Each structure stands twice: as C-alpha cells, then as structure tokens.
Amino acid sequence: MEFIEEIKIQLKKSAEELVEKANLKCGDIVVVGCSSSEILGDNMGTNSSPELGEQVFLALNEVFKAKDIFVAAQCCEHLNRAIIVEKEAAKNLEWVNVIPVPKAGGSFATAAYKHFKNPVAVESIKADAGLDIGGVLIGMHLKNVAVPVKLSEKSIGNALLLAARTRPKFIGGVRANYNENLI
Numbered sequence: 525m526e527f528i529e530e531i532k533i534q535l536k537k538s539a540e541e542l543v544e545k546a547n548l549k550c551g552d553i554v555v556v557g558c559s560s561s562e563i564l565g566d567n568m569g570t571n572s573s574p575e576l577g578e579q580v581f582l583a584l585n586e587v588f589k590a591k592d593i594f595v596a597a598q599c600c601e602h603l604n605r606a607i608i609v610e611k612e613a614a615k616n617l618e619w620v621n622v623i624p625v626p627k628a629g630g631s632f633a634t635a636a637y638k639h640f641k642n643p644v645a646v647e648s649i650k651a652d653a654g655l656d657i658g659g660v661l662i663g664m665h666l667k668n669v670a671v672p673v674k675l676s677e678k679s680i681g682n683a684l685l686l687a688a689r690t691r692p693k694f695i696g697g698v699r700a701n702y703n704e705n706l707i
Contacts, residue, residue, distance in 0.1 A: 528576070531563065531681050532583040538655065538677045538685060539587035545673050546653040546689030550592040553613055555651035555665040556584060557598040557605075558632035562658030563681035569600065577631025580657070580680075581639060596649050597636035598662055602628040607649045607665060611642035619644045632657075652690055658683035669693050 539554075548554065558580050560573040581597065588595050594613040599606045603622055606629075622645045624633040637643045653673070654662040657680050663670060667690035675687050692706050 527681065528579050531576075532579060534677045534680050534685075535580060535583040536587050538675050538680070538687070539584050541675050541677075542653055542655060542673060542687050542689075543587070543591060543593065545675075546687075548591070548593050548653055548689075551594070552652040553594045553596050553609070553649060554588055555596040555598055555607065555649065555654040555662050556632070557654070557656050557658070557660030557662040558630070559600075559658030559660050559683060560631045562683035565682035568658060568660070572626045572631045574626050574631045574634060577626070577633075578635040578638070580632055581635035584655070585636075585639065595636065596651055596665065597633040598660060598665060599624050599633040599645075600628075600630035600660070602630075603633075603645075604647070605661070605664065607646050608633045608636045608640070608643055609646060609649065610640050611644045614644050614646050614649070617646045617649065620647055621645070654688045656684075656686040656688075659686075663688075666690050 559568045560576040561571040597608040649665050650667045656662045669691050670688045673687040673689050
C-alpha cells in the first residue's frame, strides 16, 4: 500500500508540473501511455495490474479534470495503440468500436474506459502534451512538433517517465517573426 501511495504522489506532482511547464489550458488534451508492468519492475505486457492501472488513472485524472484538461489514455499495442477519451474531446474524430481490457488495451486504458463519463475509442488523436510511463511510445498521438519537458520526477515506481508538450511549426525562414507566447 505504501508503494501505491508513493506512486500517486509522484503522478500528481508530475501532472501539475506538466500543466505548468506546457502551459496547458482548459480543453487541452494530454495523452498518457502507461505500463503497469513497468511500474512494478517487470517487462512491458508481462504483469498487467488492473488495480495499479486504476490508481494511476485516478491520480492523473484528478489533477487534469480539476483544470478541465482531457486525458487521452493510450491503449497497448494489442489495440494498435488506440486512444480512449471522453466523447466531448473526440467530437471531430472518427470513433472505433473497441472496449479495452487489461490484456488487450492495458490496465490504464481499461481504467479510463471504466471511469470516463462518456468514453469513446479513436484510432488517433493530436494531443497538446503527453506523459509516457514506461516507454510505451506516445509520440504518434502528439501534435506535429513535440518538445521534451523535463520533470523533477524521472520515474513512476520502476518505470521511466518522459513528458512532452507541443508547439506550432515555425514557417517562413530567417526573415519571419514568431509569437513568443506560442513557443
């Protein structure tokens, strides 16, 4: 139980830090990929823990939901890394028909589906920021220009923690001027 409480502290701290460093706003989307196996110190996909996946989801969602930021839960590779998200965040996206379970979707995505008010699955999304817990490769679900974000926490349990934000592309070359607020 002490392990879970420490993880929840790490997750909330990391989520708050990402919101600040990525300058996230109401309505933004944060994609989260999470391997509960990696958090427990095992190889990805070998020790899926529904209980841990649920605690990770609840801790992160508490922070993001309080700021009206959407969580997009990346499924594991068995579902081709589909995304589970609130219907409201997927208004303009084509939905797919799948319900994640721990061994096909992963424990984190399963928890998201269980706890979202109106969950839907989509094949892809272009998120504003992301958290990668355990090296699950969230990059395909970020907007085109991803920028690494250094967080004070380097791991969640035994899993490596990586974070990113996005920014608009620079166009126009050396004579162009840029809006510093978008960098």
